[in-house]
Amino acid sequence: MEKAIKKYFPVFALPTLVAFTIGFIVPFIMGIYLSFCEFTTVTDAKFVGLKNYLRVFSDPTFMHALWFTALFTIVSVLTINVFAFVIAMLLTKGIKGTNFFRTVFFMPNLIGGIVLGYIWQILLNGILGHFGRTLTYSSSYGFWGLIILMNWQQVGYMMIIYIAGIQNIPGELIEAAKMDGASDWQLLKSVTIPMVMPSITICTFLTLTNSFKLFDQNLALTAGEPSNNSQMLALNIFETFYGRTGWEGVGQAKAVIFFIIVAVIALAQNRLTRTKEVQQ
Amino acid sequence: MAKKVKENNEVSAVRRSKHGGVLTVFFSLLTVFYLYPIFLVLINSFKKKGFITKNAFALPDERSFTGLSNFIRGIEKTNFFQAFGYSVLITVGSVAVIILCTSMCAWYITRVHNKVNATIYMLCLFSMIVPFQMVMFTLSKLANMMHLSNPVGIILVYLGFGAGLAVFMFCGFVKSIPIEIEEAAMIDGCTPIQTFFQVVFPIMKPTAITVAILQAMWIWNDYLLPYLVLDIKKYKTIPIVIQYLKGGYGAVDWGTMMAMLVLAIVPIVVFYVACQKYIIEGVVAGAVKG
Numbered sequence: 180m181e182k183a184i185k186k187y188f189p190v191f192a193l194p195t196l197v198a199f200t201i202g203f204i205v206p207f208i209m210g211i212y213l214s215f216c217e218f219t220t221v222t223d224a225k226f227v228g229l230k231n232y233l234r235v236f237s238d239p240t241f242m243h244a245l246w247f248t249a250l251f252t253i254v255s256v257l258t259i260n261v262f263a264f265v266i267a268m269l270l271t272k273g274i275k276g277t278n279f280f281r282t283v284f285f286m287p288n289l290i291g292g293i294v295l296g297y298i299w300q301i302l303l304n305g306i307l308g309h310f311g312r313t314l315t316y317s318s319s320y321g322f323w324g325l326i327i328l329m330n331w332q333q334v335g336y337m338m339i340i341y342i343a344g345i346q347n348i349p350g351e352l353i354e355a356a357k358m359d360g361a362s363d364w365q366l367l368k369s370v371t372i373p374m375v376m377p378s379i380t381i382c383t384f385l386t387l388t389n390s391f392k393l394f395d396q397n398l399a400l401t402a403g404e405p406s407n408n409s410q411m412l413a414l415n416i417f418e419t420f421y422g423r424t425g426w427e428g429v430g431q432a433k434a435v436i437f438f439i440i441v442a443v444i445a446l447a448q449n450r451l452t453r454t455k456e457v458q459q
Numbered sequence: 460m461a462k463k464v465k466e467n468n469e470v471s472a473v474r475r476s477k478h479g480g481v482l483t484v485f486f487s488l489l490t491v492f493y494l495y496p497i498f499l500v501l502i503n504s505f506k507k508k509g510f511i512t513k514n515a516f517a518l519p520d521e522r523s524f525t526g527l528s529n530f531i532r533g534i535e536k537t538n539f540f541q542a543f544g545y546s547v548l549i550t551v552g553s554v555a556v557i558i559l560c561t562s563m564c565a566w567y568i569t570r571v572h573n574k575v576n577a578t579i580y581m582l583c584l585f586s587m588i589v590p591f592q593m594v595m596f597t598l599s600k601l602a603n604m605m606h607l608s609n610p611v612g613i614i615l616v617y618l619g620f621g622a623g624l625a626v627f628m629f630c631g632f633v634k635s636i637p638i639e640i641e642e643a644a645m646i647d648g649c650t651p652i653q654t655f656f657q658v659v660f661p662i663m664k665p666t667a668i669t670v671a672i673l674q675a676m677w678i679w680n681d682y683l684l685p686y687l688v689l690d691i692k693k694y695k696t697i698p699i700v701i702q703y704l705k706g707g708y709g710a711v712d713w714g715t716m717m718a719m720l721v722l723a724i725v726p727i728v729v730f731y732v733a734c735q736k737y738i739i740e741g742v743v744a745g746a747v748k749g
Contacts, residue, residue: 191567202619291680305515
């Protein structure tokens, strides 16, 4: 059978392969190469070695954005996952209206980042207005504004995944633990959490990469104001490319560094939590 | 799976704690808090722009109420319905093309074992961890050079950049299909194309729905890729229109902004209420496989 299918390569695999080459492989390889070049469009590249990378590390806005993004990622991953897990635990107790609550909490996920940013801008500025401030008064307002926004958006998504994980725990396992006299805390610590470890792996992975790569919400909520202090990495890279002339090569070098950080985080996180999973 | 979940629900319903009533009240309050931001945008969309920034929380009254004028002004300024049309065209077109092409590709590279196909699979996995910023500049320049800066061309770009996740998810599913079914079809005289469309694709339907939902959520809301790839003097999608309203540095017309936010949210909410069962199941299935 394999032989018969093999001849059909142009029908089955070629269209995707062509698009994948145009949409990913070529831009990726060109991106790596251009990070060592000075250029304004892709056709006038001049090789300059590591110069762009040296300029990245002497750019204070990049280092600030890196720090801001790292801090934001840690806080948002923790808060989103804790809230999502707690809500999932409470919503699997069979209370009235469970399905309705689940539907409502998930909804913000379908609204795009740009729209979300402006929704929260009007709300948070409305509150801060009473104190004579705005979101762009200081970067810590922008920081916590983004944390609130991301929690509102993502708790529902992660909750859905945790609920599926909790519902997959065999009822007998919980009954057995209860018969052995396990307290609620022991039940949570020794049965529930180990059993939902696959969900925890997925949710931390998703929140980690979403937070680290955040762009739309950052652009719409504060656009990096005041004076780039609430700018995250993705926005910093965008501004370097399109906001400053002569910095395209530096922007590309920043993008390569950004890619390496994202890849390292993703692989490390995956390895770390996978080892904690138990076989069912 | 669904049956098991239901049984578990019943078990937990039996275990229903005595605090059930308290929890219902707590979650009802939380629901109000969750829906409030959307409600706020809705009430402000009917207020004159000066009143929005003055006190966003006040309900419209006879002094601040302006009827539909924010909507009319916003639609004229942004050509909203055209943007809506482009958003629908790009999302529906891209999702359809992604489903068709990547499911065929995934079946082919899973069934035919050679080095090339193994490499394609690894590259797809790899592309999933590459952030868009890495390719954003080169991809947009390449798309311009190849005349893909229009709503049809961008579909090819979405197929290329979205292929990684889709191929990965379809491959995972194809591995679980018993090969005997396909062999039987081929012995009965089906060509590989007939085998795929009459036997394999119908079995893949649940995975196809999951992939479609995940890709649609991404493409519909995507801002940066269409902003960079499309010729935005001619073609704007909904997120681009919203961001465009903010303009450069200057006073934002919050009246039109609120009205356009309402128009951007309403279709999604309607769609969500209509297909929420599939959306939530699709997300769970996607997370488990991803």
